Each structure stands twice: as structure tokens, then as C-alpha cells.
Amino acid sequence: MLFLFFCSFGSLFAQKDSVHVMHELTVTAVALPQHHNTLTPIQTFNASTIAAMNALQLSDVVKHFAGVIVKDYGGIGGLKTISVRGLGPTHTAVSYDGWLMSDAQNGEIDLSKLSLNHVKTISLSNGDNDDELETARAFAAAGLLTVVTQRPVFDSSSVYHAQAGLQSGSFGWFQPSVWMANRWSSRFSSTLLLENQYSNGHYPFTLQNGDSTQHLIRTNSDVHLYHAEMNLFYLPDSYHQWITKLYATASARGLPGAVIFYNPTAAQGQRLYDQDYFMQTRFSYDGLSQVHYAFGLKAANSYTRYVDPYFLNASGGIDNRFRQQEYDLSGVFAQKWDSLFQFSAATDLVYNYLYANLSSFPQPSRLSVYSSLKERLHVASFRSEVALLSTYINDWVTIGVQSPRHFRVSPLVSMSINPFKQIPWEWRAFYKETFRMPTFNELYYTGIGNVHLKPEIAQQWNVGTSYRLASDEAFISISVDGYYNRVLNKIVAVPSANLFIWSMLNLGLVSIHGVDVAFQGAWQLHRNVRLIVDGNESFQSALDLSNPQLSSYRQQIAYTPRQSGALTVGCLMPWVNVSYNMLFSDKRYDLSHSILSGYSDAGFSVWHDFVLSRVTLHAKGEIVNAWDTHYVVVKNYPMPGRSWRLSLGVMF
Amino acid sequence: MKKRKLLPFILYLMVGLFVSSCSTNNPDVQHPDVVPNAQSMYVLNQGTWNQNNSSLTRFNLINQTATPDWFMLQNNRGLGDTGNDMAIYGGKLYIVMNVSSDIEVTDLTGKSIKQIPLFNGSVARQPREITFYQNKAYVCSFDSSVVRIDTASLTVDAMTKAGSNPDGICVANGKLYVSNSGGLNYPNFSNTVSVIDLATFKPIKTITVLTNPFLLKTGSDHKVYLLSRGNYGSITGALQQIDPTTDAVTMTYSNSAAVDFTLSGSKLYYCNYDYTTKQSSVKVMDVTTGVSTDFISDGTTIPLASGITVDDATGNVYIASSASDYVSNGTVYCYNSTGKKLFSFAVGVNPWKMVFVR
16 A cells, blocks of 8 residues: 555656645634534534633643543643543544654553643544544544644745743743744745743642541642644645654653652652654645545654652662654555545554663564555435454564564444435434554563453444534534443453562453533624633443452442533633633542542633734733632542633734 | 553552561460450451552451441541551550551550651651560561550650561560561562561571561460562462571471461461462461361352451451452451351451451
8 A cells, every 4th residue: 555655656746836825714703613514523622712721731621522531640740641431541542733642651642741832723533533634543543632733824925923922820830932933935834832831830739538628738749841843844735735743842740649648758759751752744635636645754752761769679769761662654545436435545554662671671662554444425415434444563572472463453334414404413323443452561561561461442332413503693513422332351450470460451341331412602792702612511331340249340430420521611802802611520439439529620711812013912811720629530639729820922 | 640650560569568467466465265255356458559548447246247447437537548557455456557657556446546657757667567565566667667666655766677678577585576578679579587686676687588578476386487478480488487596497388378377376377369260278287287278168268368367265267358359348258266157247448457356
């Protein structure tokens, strides 16, 4: 298949022309969420909705998606992972400007590492997204979180745009950033983002122990983060694009650990140092002809260092170092046979490597080959898709035995229909099966890993409907999706061989029933006054069917509320924009089936853009967790109470 | 936090905590011919690491009712994180909290009298085991320290050092025996027992024993019994006997790998759990001959044996069992002296140490 892409490479350069046409942004009175008729549920937040959300980090936005649980360990530096529809964080991939972020060691992405600076849209799809040039690897995940950053738009006279911002707030939060977009020629432009984040993380929290309540300050929770990102755009015409991203982050953070009764210094001195660098480049043709394609390469390097100077071992502490490398070669080819049929094929060759300074660590490397074939049919209001994904995985190790080779074919079937011509009321259904390979930690971590682990399988059945009404004055979208998911061969940690050594086993079976209800609306209340509402509610029954002998059998799995939801209401006015947003969660179980109480977390934002000829000044004030709710998402990892933020920006 | 990368690593190190022991019986008290009947017993549930869910279950032996979270009910606060040891001395109950790094001292109804924090500056000592001798309590901690606590004032009045990651403690022949497991140096375990003179409270020698020593108990024969875990690989664990007059290892009992043991007269009861077959076994051994026999005689089984103790008044044997996921509630099973099951009751998460209130 790759051969095919390289054949077309030559012809593509032949047809480039010198006309520079940017894809235009259509600005309507009511900004329509990018929520077309989709085969499978896709939720999207655009920049204006994100602005109304009191969002500091990507994870704050993701919490507003229906059916999503963000496991948040609290604080700006705290680990934040996304679990979609009860499948667990390893089943959701995160795509950043078209390429997957990855962590072969842990298999889950820490959303706290991703900045919201200059993010344009964030969407979440189950099943398949509508991007016909989606990579095979992105299709391989059960859920896909897609982050698209802002691209520069130049009018005929401008050759650059610049933005500088400064945000400050509670807990020593300080975030200066600079963004610069340059047009170097009619075809070539670039953006550069430099950003620094700092917080001392000293937030107050309440420790409840029986009937005693202590008011304490979180310690060892500081974050220092540097983020630099450069995008190069080569756009020879309106259909071809060659986009390259250079990305670097470096961070140091304290790990405050679980709050331990009577031991306030349980995690003192534990720190994590991360460095991530990657380069991704992709050439694509997405034009009027019958044939579309894209191909590219990503190379990533990451370093992680964990220290615990107070660990009571003979060497006087822990200093663990990890290094990961990834190379991803990707190609996608799509062709319309006729007005009814569309075919696409994609492949990714991915190489991963992990080094760790642990004793007898086997330094695993892995080759993964993902290939997808999709056939789409579109007849009047009926659309369907059949897709097959094949995955081949081979590991190599320097010591011991490697995990056996895996080859698996996973299907997707989906269809949608709009049965009533006059009413924009659409129905959809899909089935998708995916699997995820055990991570390097699960397979090879010294003393714990189990190389005989089988992949974890996720099966999703979904039936949904959505109703959309759009006019010049209003936009309303309501969607309801019911789903049934199963996770088979779920990998769980249990003691094995002896009590001292825990190992990973394919023991779990989780069965999840749920309903996601999402509402998006926008009304032009007055000539210049616009109201936006975005809300969702999720009902989820995620039962542990692993072992009838256990008290957890047929119980809701840990950290999964039966009911949760989010609401954002924004009022956009000429003189000021205001918004209210709220998250709520029902009670949950912790790992030992004790109940963690439910919570709601609400905040307010006020912002305005002052337009002064060529310069726009932006000012925003936020109150986060306005009612000062003290709660935990993960037991003994308290969330911050009320805090404030102030942002100032200048754009020209 | 991002520590999850390392969490498994830490987890399995900390899980070593669950392989806790019961402390020695009160070495001051010679077992009288008639042991008064216990009215109730306490079961210390270690909980799950970093969950602050260690708890005490009270079991009323008269009407056979179990009350969970007894410490919380009596004190309106939790025990804390990872309770490792528990013993009664001088009418008080001492509970050793490893991750919370303190000793909780209560009266026999479980009402707290004092909490004794054990820290070296800001660094938690992580206490493991406790024993008593002549109105002093001795506590060994993971940071190598052995502290002496006056049982009248409940204050630390002296400190000395043993070896790497002490894991067991007992008194015999006027000396304190502390096992040095080196458990936090996996896979490079230690293999020594430190001998500390009680009069000067200074280490006087070390005895080489089998790899990864932990539980130490003194028998009614005044001998010291030690269980080593081995290295979980090529070296298997075994029970050993130390003669405290010569400080030499006098017996190594073959095929005696165990997770816990207890002594009653000339009998040594021990229990084990085989992770491969997922079977528990409970044995009773004559310490002079070293001959072990199966204790359970009625065909019943224990799911995941984790602790064992004997009620000397009745001869009944109590066996604690964790849930197979180690995060759900466990169970305690009671057998009569001939190995026939009498009853069982639900306890908290990862039960281990059991004491009788007489």
C-alpha cells in the first residue's frame, strides 16, 4: 500500500500551482458546532465554547464530554487520564494535530502535559470519526480524542500575527506565552508558540477523618513546564498541504502523593522530570478529484526521571530513569468510486523502544503494523461504513522472553439514516471491536511484568439519535446514544508467584451499559447578544464480572459514577462575555468498594476583547470552583478548592 | 500521579508490608496452666496501601458477632494507613501503623489513649513490629531504628539501630532479636538477625540466617523461632529455630515456607498460600521433631490464608484470609484444636494480626 502512496507522490508535485488559497473560515451569526451528520457519535468543542469553560488545561475541557471520566489526581501537575464509556484510559488515543501522542510504557496519555494554548477544537469520537484521511493507528483506538490547534489565517495585506498572553492566579499560577504567525511567501507560513507554566501548587484542602476536619495545604505539588512548538505550513494550492510540527516540552513537578493520615510527609521529596520532543510531518491532498491521500512521519523521544530520596533502601533513595523512542510512518489513501461508494486504505508502521535503568530490565522494542480498509456507502439519507483493521505486533527484548507476536483483525460496522426528509432527525448505530496491546510496563517491568499477557479487547455497540435544528437565530442539537460495551481479558494486577511480587494477569471482564445525552444550543437573543448552552448527562452501569467469588462481583467498577454531567452556559455580548460552567458526579466506589461522595464543581468567567484598530486586547477573569467544594476524584488526592485566574492578552 | 510509572514498582515493594507478622506473644508472661477465656478478639485489617483504610474488627466471642471499623466507632477517626502489628500488654492495646508511621495505644475497649508518632525529623520511620519486656515496648522500623517506649509514660526513651529494613522482633534470654529483611532492596535481600542487649540497649552481634528473614517469636521453650521468606526465586523460605543461649541457628525446618506462624506450647501452626495453584494450606508442626501434618481435618479450605493465631484458652485456631483481589473484605475462619471448622466471620481488607481480650 505504501508503494501506492509513493507512486502518487510524483504526480502530486506536478500538479501544484502557485495560487495560494486558504480554507476560509465562515463566520456566521451563530457559530455552528462542527457536528455534521455522523455515522458514530462525535462531540466537538470549538474555541468559543472552550473559552466559556474555565479551562486551564486540556483535561478541563475533556471533563465536559458526555460519557467521559477524567481520573484527576488533583492540582495542575496531577496525573489526568481519560476513560471513555468505562473502557479505561488505555483504550482512548489522543491525536494532536493529526498524529497520536503515545506512551508505550504506560499506554495512557497524561492530559496534564497538554496545553490549551491556541487549541482550536477538541473532539471526542467513538467508533470512527469522519476524517476520510484518518490514520490506521487512530482508527485502532476504541475512543479518539482529537486536538486541533489554531492555524494562521492571513488576509491579503498581513504577513504576520502575534499574540502575547499572561495568565496568573491562585497557588502561584503564572503562565506567560507568546504566539507568532508569519507568512513568508504565498505558499509558506509558520507559527511559533513559546509558553511557560509555573505553579507552587500550595492549595488548601480539607482532610476528613471520621468526624474531625482538618484544613491543610497541599505540599510538594509544584509544576514548572516549558513548552515550545513550531508549525511549518507549505500550502502550494488549496488542496495540497505539507505541515510539519516541531514540539518540545520539559517539566519538573513534585508528586504530592496520597494524603496519609498522621503522616504529612509521606511523599516528600518525590519528583518527576519529563522531557518530550517530537517532530511530525504530513503531506496531504484533499481536493476535488476522486483520489485523496496523505502520508507522513513522526519521530518522538521522551525522557522521564522519578526520584524519591527518602525511600528506605540501602542506596538511600530511588532514581529511576526511562527513555522512550517512537517512529511512526503513516499513509492514507481514499478514493470515491462513484457518487455512492468511497473506499479508503491506511497503514501505519510504528516502532517503539523503552530504556529503563532498572536492574535486569529487558529494554523492549516493538514494531506495530496497523492497516485499515474502509468502505463507505452514501445513498440519499442512508450512510454506512464497513471497516477492517489488521494489527500485527512484534516485540524484541534484550533479556528473557518477549511477548509472542500478535496478529488480529478487528471490525467496524456502522450506519446512519435520516428517515424523515423534512425533519433533521438522524439515527445511527455501530459496532466496533478494538484491542490494545499490553504496555511495556505490563509486559516487562522488572519483577511485575508478565510477557504472556493477551491483548485487552474492547467491544462497543451503540445506537443513537440526534436532532438538529439550525436557523439564522438559533441552533439546537440534541443527541442521545445508548451503548453496551465489554472489556475482555482486562489486565489487572494481582499477586503472583508470591505475595511480594505482583504481576499482571488477564483476569477481568467488565460489562458496561450506558446512555449519553448531549445538548448544544445557541441563540441570537438580540442583535449582538448570543447565548450558548452546552450540556450533557451520562448514565453508566459498569459492572465487574471478573470473579463471582469476590465482593466486587457485579459491583460498579472503581471511580465510575452511575451518573455524571456537565453544563456550560455562556452569554456573549458586545460589552462583555460571561459564562457559568459546572461539572457534577454521583458517588463512586474506591478500589476497596468504599463510597466516595459525589460532587459538583462550578465556576464563572468574564471576558472581553477590546478591538483597537489593528490591536486586540483580551482580558479574562475566572473563578474556579466558585462554591469552594472540597472533593476528590481519586481517593486521598484532594482537588483544589476555590481559586481565581486573570488572563491578559494582546493580539496584532 | 505520574508515579504510576513507578507505582507498580513501589506497590510490590510496599506489598511486602502485607506480609506482616503477628508480634511475639508477651514474653514477660509465662503461659499459666489455665488461660482465662477471651470475651472478644480484635482483628487488625491492614487495608490497601495509600488508602487510609486500615481498620479494626471486633469480634464478640460470646454471641459471635463481628463489628467492623471498631476503632472508628470508638474514636471517630480512622486508624490510618497499613496497620502491620498489634499486641496487648499491661492492659493496653498497641497498634503499629506502618505508612502512617505511628503507634496507636488504646485501652482494651479500643479507645485511644495516645498516638506515638515515629519520625526521624520529617522522614517516616515506618514501624513494622512490636514486642514487650519489663514495662517497655520495643518497635522496629523500616529505617533500621529500634525504639524503646516506656509503657507507663508512652514516650520513646531510647533508640538503637538494627540492620536493613527490620521486619520482626522478639525478646529471649534478656536479649532483643531483630530480623533484617532488606526487603526494600529487592532483589538484594539481607540475611541477618541483629541481637541487641536489653540492659545496654546496644547491638552485640548479628546471626546469619536464611535470606529475607521476617517474623520472630519466642516459644514457651524459650527458643526463638524465625521465618525467612527467601528471595521468591531460587532460594525458598523456611522456619528456623535459634537457641538464645548460644545465638546459633539450631534447626532449619524443611518444607516450611509460610506466610505466618504462631506458637502454642510445643506446637507451631503455620499457614501458606501457593500463588501458582491458588491453594492455601495450614500445618501444625512439632518443633522438636520438625514433623508437619495438615491441620484442617474436615475437608474445608481457606481461600487465601494470610494470618494465623491460636486461642490458648480453647485451643481454637483462627486463620485470616484476604480476598483474592486484595482490595475487598477478607474473612477469619475458626477451627477447633482437631482441625474442624467451627465458624467464620467477615472482617476488613487484608486481615492479619489477631489478639484476644481476656
